[in-house]
Amino acid sequence: MYRSHNCGELNASHINTEVTLAGWVQKSRDKGFMNWVDLRDRYGITQLIFDEGRSQKEVFEAAKTLGREFVIQIKGTVIEREAKNKNIPTGEIEILVSELNILNASLTPPFTIEDETDGGEDIRMKYRYLDIRRNPVKNSLLFRHKVAMEVRKYLSDLDFCEVETPYLIKSTPEGARDFVVPSRMNEGQFYALPQSPQTFKQLLMVGGMDKYFQIVKCFRDEDLRADRQPEFTQIDCEMAFVEQEDILNVFEGLTRHLLKEIKGIEVEKFPRMTYEHAMKTYGNDKPDIRFGMEFGELNEVAKSKEFPVFNAAELVVGIAAPGVGNYTRKEIDALIDWVKRPQVGASGMVYVKCNEDGTYKSSVDKFYDQNDLRHWAKTTGAQPGDMIFVLSGPADKTRGQLSALRMELASRLGLRKPTEFAPLWVVDFPLLEFDEESGRYHAMHHPFTSPKPEDMHLLETNPGKVRANAYDMVLNGNEIGGGSIRIHDKATQQLMFKYLGFTEEEAKAQFGFLMDAFQFGAPPHGGLAFGLDRLVAILGGQETIRDFIAFPKNNSGRDVMIDAPSTIDESQLKELHIKID
Amino acid sequence: MYRSHNCGELNASHINTEVTLAGWVQKSRDKGFMNWVDLRDRYGITQLIFDEGRSQKEVFEAAKTLGREFVIQIKGTVIEREAKNKNIPTGEIEILVSELNILNASLTPPFTIEDETDGGEDIRMKYRYLDIRRNPVKNSLLFRHKVAMEVRKYLSDLDFCEVETPYLIKSTPEGARDFVVPSRMNEGQFYALPQSPQTFKQLLMVGGMDKYFQIVKCFRDEDLRADRQPEFTQIDCEMAFVEQEDILNVFEGLTRHLLKEIKGIEVEKFPRMTYEHAMKTYGNDKPDIRFGMEFGELNEVAKSKEFPVFNAAELVVGIAAPGVGNYTRKEIDALIDWVKRPQVGASGMVYVKCNEDGTYKSSVDKFYDQNDLRHWAKTTGAQPGDMIFVLSGPADKTRGQLSALRMELASRLGLRKPTEFAPLWVVDFPLLEFDEESGRYHAMHHPFTSPKPEDMHLLETNPGKVRANAYDMVLNGNEIGGGSIRIHDKATQQLMFKYLGFTEEEAKAQFGFLMDAFQFGAPPHGGLAFGLDRLVAILGGQETIRDFIAFPKNNSGRDVMIDAPSTIDESQLKELHIKID
Incomplete structure (x- = not known):
């Protein structure tokens, strides 16, 4: 000792x-x-x-x-x-x-081992073993462990069984972003690393496991956005003999338990919101509801006058930013520049100052009178002292832009408090979404998601309108979990593959095992998966997941500490029956 | 609902x-x-x-x-x-x-969903989702979950922190059996899947994590023996500021806890046995001590007479099989045939019947008198009614053969009771073992294992004699865990790589990050890893791990249910910058 x-x-x-x-x-x-x-x-x-x-x-x-x-x-x-x-x-x-x-002994460390360090991101990652000595990183890892343990205990107590599913699985054409692994023993063949254990957990339901979970690594070889990792961790769950309501209740229970045990916070029953409502009200399927600033649609009044920009637009929509009615012209211009940035993409913005005396001053006073503006204020919920910002254009795009502005304003106004937690369910997601590039519909969630029976008849005539038994759990503007009730009969699954553009042969070659399984007594089932990295970061009150991962990779998918990936020996390639192209 | x-x-x-x-x-x-x-x-x-x-x-x-x-x-x-x-x-x-x-509805299943099924291994694996409905498989998976949860709770309560280490790491030349993963973003480069998180857990110790564990998948692309899997699960552990004694105590505590909680069995303090003693007494570094049949070395008396076979042998060694002194000539011949099988490899076997009246009857009565045989009986602990079996030849090989015979006899005699648990520690493993093929020494455990300080001086002169601070936990004839105190200073680690035949450049290229880390204040540390698959199988009283794995692969590394590995698209290969060779 x-x-x-x-x-x-x-x-x-x-x-x-x-x-x-x-x-x-x-x-x-x-x-x-x-x-x-x-x-x-x-x-x-x-x-x-x-x-x-x-x-x-x-x-x-x-x-x-x-x-x-x-x-x-x-x-x-x-x-x-x-x-x-x-x-x-x-x-x-x-x-x-x-x-x-x-x-x-120790050499002088390349950065200070203090809560606030003088080391930049790159050097911290190269010497991650020193970075981990710092409280913020060390505590994040301890926190992650605590969350994972609570998840396991909670689910185990509810009779969920953690089952390890395989990491060396089969690549699918869907899997354009699969990491693959050449097989030495099976020449010219490859395993794939799972993007999720989706089909395996469904097979466990067919196998009668009844309640499954797993905290499991998943892999996706995609171009990395700022806060994504090629390997990430899911809390993966599935239940048999359940309807959507049962699943929402179980995992709302889990999340409330975590908030209480980990954060000491009691939250009310989670609000539920349809996808359609979320898009109309927040321009976003993962709305941050810690604050209001709900969208007000202004088409009615806006289009009744001679302002050509609004008249040409499919949608005119605004939000009221609380307490910024006194923004200077310069501040407003800066915000207009902000929405014009390519990342947001608006072509312009109209604003309305709601003066304390109940009058309005707008950038479109030429077209709209006080009555019009009073109507806008009412629709957006603006109070004296607020400022209304209005965007217009194609409906979907404009909603997205206004959502970006809403989040930006909330951040600037300090409304996104890391100590406040506002979870909700978004339900009734569309089954399919149209992909402009390929000119066809894709599964919005995945091809195993069941359509709502009452919408089935629309599959042929108006596929974009078919709603799925799919749901997301949203926390503070982040999707932290999502899932669906699955298809559990072969005929519907076959139909789904057909609508998604699979030939019968392709469907059979890729997912024959699942459709076979459905013929041997598959129970109704459904589930969801939480992103653990994101969940712990949000619970920890952080914006970025990186410090909740012991050894993260950089934006090029590299581990700069161990210098991976790297070249391998010619002899090793030979054994694997591959060549560098 | x-x-x-x-x-x-x-x-x-x-x-x-x-x-x-x-x-x-x-x-x-x-x-x-x-x-x-x-x-x-x-x-x-x-x-x-x-x-x-x-x-x-x-x-x-x-x-x-x-x-x-x-x-x-x-x-x-x-x-x-x-x-x-x-x-x-x-x-x-x-x-x-x-x-x-x-x-x-269900088609008629291809085998009966009963405890004793009519389905053979192949068909059960193809329809594993049906196999899982059977109690023996279902209960094995539930049992595995229970064991894993108990491990997590026990270690968490001792302040161990579960940290997820990366799956996409770096291939090493040591890693001839690495599975590799081509990188799309880093052309011509590859990740490797970890054979174990060894270096990462050591870096966590350098990072001050103090007590780490992880239940984690590991990967080894080796030719599969009957009961091995290309992906397997470890309970991986590491502690800082500890000596061997501390580690043995902690993980003995864990194992006793599991035996008590899971099996309701209280075991005594685990015996400890040196590697040398285990090899001499059981011919095996993972002795099954549920039964005796310890080796008796007979050189002294055996070589004093004119029996040329024994006189030419390096070692003459026997065991007493209890209660089989009445074996017929036919039964004995069958056993002699058994030890002559290529898998065992003995060229012959001498036997001594210990008669109830205290006399002996042997196959070498021509050379040895009753006094000699009485001495053999004493040395092997044979009682009246037992049979002594004696093998001879080169010491190491002969011990191995006798060990195989000992296990076979114990099985036949019903001495390997699945409800009985006899754990022990084997300690003081050799640091290095000589590899005939390459003509040089290899690390017996791995290159990070520390030599015993008192043996360091032998490294140059008699490397095979250097003992390591390495230990295995053995349960019922299976190694269920093993580990070591690690090297934690750069100079010793460099020296070790040198002795293992690495050039300075190779050592730096492969493990430079670890040796760098050792320069920034690495604490003394050590750990071990348990094989979870094997552990649960043994605790479950089973010989094979396969039913404790939800979706195992067959001996060719194939998942016959999903038909993986498989070919992948030309376009996918192109994106990964590789070609089939």
Whole structure:
């Protein structure tokens, strides 16, 4: 044993105890005749004291050689500290050191091991093992563990069984973004890494497992946006003999449990909102409802006048930004520039100041009178002192742009409070979405999602209108989970593949095993998956997932610490029956 | 909700309750005017009754159409059963059915869904989703979940933090058996799937994580022996500031906890045995100590006489098989044939019958007198009524052969009881082992294992004699876990790579990140990994791991259910910058 206690547990009750500690030198303060060292481990920091008068000469001298991040072991006596530090649990004591053993020296670290470090992202990633010593990263990993354990306990207590599904599976044409693995034993053939265990969990339902979950790595070889990783973790769940309502209840229960256990927050029953409503009201299928700023559609009044921009538009829609009625012309112009950025893509913006005296001043006063503007204010819910921002154009695009503006304003106004949690369900997603590029419909969720029976008749005539038994859980403007009731009979599944443009042969070659399984007594079933990385980041009040992942990859999919991916030997390629092209 | 109760929970206390159940038709017995159906789900079986007199006509008729494995939902009343079945929890009641809803029909399954099935291995694997409905497989998966949860709870309670390490890592030349993954974004480069998270867990120790664990998939592309899988699961653990003793104590504690919680068995403190002792006494570094039959080395007496076979041998060694002194000549010959099989490889075997009257009768009476044989009996611990079997030849090979014979005899004699658990630690493994093929030493455990300081001086002169701080946990003749205290300083790690035949450049290219990390304050650390698949199989009293894995692969590494691996599109290969060779 290298220690009798850790660096976070000693306090006044231990005074006069002989202890052995081990850890890292956080910092030392050499006052000549006295030398203090902060000793750090995962559990905390304990102050050590080396005193010319009270310490042995060689121990006292050795302490002067300690550099930052040296690993040491000490023996000593717990004594009362003169200058107490009420901010840390060990702040009332210090250790008068009698023995010092340097376990390992350290080069000067390339960045400071402090909560606020001087290391940039790149250098932190290269030396991730040092970055992990910092509280923000270390605590994020501990937090992730705690969340995962709570998930497991909660689901296990509800009779869910965690089943490990395979990582070496089959590539599908759907799987344009599959990572593949050449097989040595099966020449010219490849495994794929799962983008999700979807078909396996459905087969477990066919197999009578009844309630399945798994916290599992998934893989997607896609161009990485800022906060995506090629490997990510899902809480993957499936239940048999359930309807949508049952699934929503179980996983709402899980989420409420997490909020309560992890954050100490009790939330009301989750609101439910249809996809259609979410799109009309927030321009977004994952609305952040921590704040209002709901959309007001202004077509009626806006198009009744001679303003050509609005008259040419499919949709005129606005939001009221609270308390910014006094924005200067410069501030407004900056915001107009912001919505014109290519990432947002609006061509212009109309604004209406709602004066405190109940009058209005707009950028379109030439076309609209006070009555018109009063109507806009009513529709957008604007109060005196607010500002209404109005966008116009093609309906879908304009909603998307206004949603971006809504989120931007909320951020600027501090309405997206990381300590506030506003979950909801978005339900009744469309089954299919039209892909302009390929000119055909794709499954919005995946091809195993069941259409609502009452919409089945629209599949031939108006496929875009068919709603699915699909749902997303949304938390603070992020989709943290999504799922559906699945198709569980062969005929419907075959039909679905047909509508998605599969030939009968393709469907059979790729998913024959699943359709075969459906012929042997498949129960009705459904489920969902949470993105664990995102979930813990949001629960942790963070915007980015990266510090909740021990060894993340960069935007090129590289691990810069170990320098992967890398080239491999010619002989290895040969064994795998492949060549570099 | 498709059900008010599951099929395992109704009993006499529910009589007269209206219930809704859903599940699979296990079997039906049609007696003309009466029809019984056993309805099955994960939780049990409930008997349904359709009665011409008491059921509605259409329900009664519909029940006659039900085939095996149909999925149905029923409503009905719990009534007392006439012929009670005390063997199942629901055996006192049955459900008088008032409504029947066929949720899904089923083709006749290709094998019976019974504990003892008529399906062979191949067909069971092809229809694994049906196989999972069978109790032995279903219960194995539930059992695995229970073990994994207990492991997680136990380690979490000891402050271990589960950290997910990456799956897309770097291939190493050591990794001849790496599965690799071509990178789309990094042309001509490959990730590798981890054979274990070894270096990452060490980096977590450098990062101050202090106590790490992870239940994690690992991958090895090796020719599959009967009971190996290309993807397998480890309970991977590491601790900082510990010595070997600390690690043995923690994981002995975990194993005792599992035996107690899962099996209700209390075991004594685990015996510890050196590798050297295990090899000399059992011919095996994972001895099954549920039974004795320890080796007796007979060189002294055996070589004192004129028996040329023994005189030419490096080692003469025997075991006493209890109670088989009355084996017939035919039975003995069969055993001699058995040790001559190529898998064992002995060239012959000497035997000594220990008669009840204290005399001996051996196959080498020509050379050895009763005194000699009495000495053999004493050395091998043979009692009257036992039989001594003696092998001879090169020491290592002969020990291996005798070990195989010992295990075979124990199996035949019923000494390997699946309900008995005899764990132990084997310690002081050699650091290196000589590989005849390459003509050089390899790391027996892995290159990160630390040599015992007191043996360091032998590294140059007698590398095979250097012992490592390495240990295995052995349970019932299986290695279920193994680990070591690691090297934690750059100089020793460099030296180790040198002894293992790495050039300085190779070591740096492959493991530079680890040696770099050691320069920034690496704490002393060590750990181990358990094989979860094997552990649960042994705890479950089974010889094979396959039924503890939901979707195992066959001996060619194929998933015959989904038919993977498979060919992939030319366009996909092109995107990955590879060609089939």
